[in-house]
Each structure stands twice: as structure tokens, then as C-alpha cells.
Amino acid sequence: MSGRLQGKRAFVTAASAGIGRACAVAFAREGAHVFASDIDETAFADLKQSGVAEAFKLDVLSNEAVNEAARRIGRIDVLLNAAGFVHHGTVLDCSDKDWDFSFDLNVKSMHRTIKAFLPAMLSSGGGSIVNIASAAGVLKAAPNRYVYGATKAAVAALTRAVAVDFITKGIRCNCICPGTIETPSMLGRAAAQGPDGMKNFVARQPLGRLGTAEEIALLAVYLASDESSFTTGGAHVADGGWTL
Numbered sequence: 001m002s003g004r005l006q007g008k009r010a011f012v013t014a015a016s017a018g019i020g021r022a023c024a025v026a027f028a029r030e031g032a033h034v035f036a037s038d039i040d041e042t043a044f045a046d047l048k049q050s051g052v053a054e055a056f057k058l059d060v061l062s063n064e065a066v067n068e069a070a071r072r073i074g075r076i077d078v079l080l081n082a083a084g085f086v087h088h089g090t091v092l093d094c095s096d097k098d099w100d101f102s103f104d105l106n107v108k109s110m111h112r113t114i115k116a117f118l119p120a121m122l123s124s125g126g127g128s129i130v131n132i133a134s135a136a137g138v139l140k141a142a143p144n145r146y147v148y149g150a151t152k153a154a155v156a157a158l159t160r161a162v163a164v165d166f167i168t169k170g171i172r173c174n175c176i177c178p179g180t181i182e183t184p185s186m187l188g189r190a191a192a193q194g195p196d197g198m199k200n201f202v203a204r205q206p207l208g209r210l211g212t213a214e215e216i217a218l219l220a221v222y223l224a225s226d227e228s229s230f231t232t233g234g235a236h237v238a239d240g241g242w243t244l
Helices: 018-029 044-049 063-073 096-123 146-165 184-192 197-203 213-224
Strands: 009-012 033-038 054-057 078-081 127-132 171-178 235-238
Touching (some): 009 018, 009 063, 018 033, 018 078, 033 063, 078 096, 078 213, 184 197
Parallel strands (some): 127 171, 171 235
8 A cells, every 4th residue: 555545535336346346445555535335235345354444335326325325424535436337239229218227327326426425525625536437438439339338428528527617626527438347247248148258358459358447446546646636527548459
């Protein structure tokens, strides 16, 4: 631990697995007091053993639940929004229910947390908001990622809007645009494609491998820390060259 986030209070969504978990653990290792949340409680004990101060169940689709969490936690310095879902298919495979759920979880959940936690961040002098977007949708189209790409493009636009509205008030807001990252969710999608699923995912990577959640977390630590104090409104790409 080098103490890059020493003394900071951080709130993380979707912290039980994947990028959210890696960010929560990385923040804690850098000295932050981390509040980790997820609708899945199975990894909470592991999170606490990894240094996370508090882990609790939270449904980010609920305005009431998010607002209550913000009231209970109070001031934070860092907000990391990692909740999301990858819908597979084209426009012809996307029902109204699929569309609504994808936008609710991938975009509106960030609206909820930012709106709930931002007032206390402002009153305490500022803070850093980091949203997990995707290289798909923000920088490049990916096959069968119709509504997913649309939601991640919206996350990048939401990020810029928050950044410009509060740029003079101590708030920085950035998003990270990962490529294909090896997470439980991604491994499940590969398995669903059959025995060649993982091979196909890797074959699309210019670097010849998948990214790791820990690599994304290192970028999140930078954006959460004071080291990035001149950085706001950006879409920061970590995709192994996929968008080149």
C-alpha cells in the first residue's frame, strides 16, 4: 500500500465481483475507507477480509435504497459506479423490457448514485466520480451489443455532463472504457458460446490476451486520487488496442 487514497471515503457499486470488486479492494489497499455495495451478498466476507470497511446489500435500481445509503454513509470523496449488464443481440433481439432494464441498470443507476451522493461531496469541497463505461459503444461498435453499446455511450455523455456542470465546484467526473476483461460475467458469456467461446474472445484481442479487473482498478485508483486533479470529463480507454 502506498497510501494514494489515504483518508478518503469511497463508495463502490457492484463490488461483489469483477471490476467493482477489484476497485473496492484496490481502493482499500491504497488507504481509503471503502463502503462496498452489491445486490449479491456472497462475497461480502471476502471483501472485508481484503480490507473493505463495510459491505452491504444494495439494489441500485431503487431510488429509495440508494438515497437511504447516501443518508447513512454521509460524506464521500470517491464514487465508483460499476453496476451493469451486458445484453447480447441486435435491435431485433431487444425487447422493450430488455431496453428498459439495460438503461435502468447501466445508466439510471449512475444517475441515482450521483444525485444521492453529490450534495454531500459538494458541501465538503469536492470529490471524484468514476463511472465504468465500455470501449464498445463509446468508441467502437461491437456485434450483438446493440442496447449495451447504447447504454455505455450514454454513460460517457452523462459523465461529461456532470463534469462540465460542476467543474468549478471541486467535482471531477471521469469514465473508464474497458475492452474485454476477464470477469465472472465475461466467462459466463464465453461458456454460453460453447467449447470455443473463450478461444474466440481471446482471438479478438490485439494483445493476444484478455484484460484483468485489477488492471482496470489501477486506472480507477488514479482517477480517484489527487494525482488526477487536472483530469475531468474524460473517457479513459483500457482495451488492449481493440479500438485502434
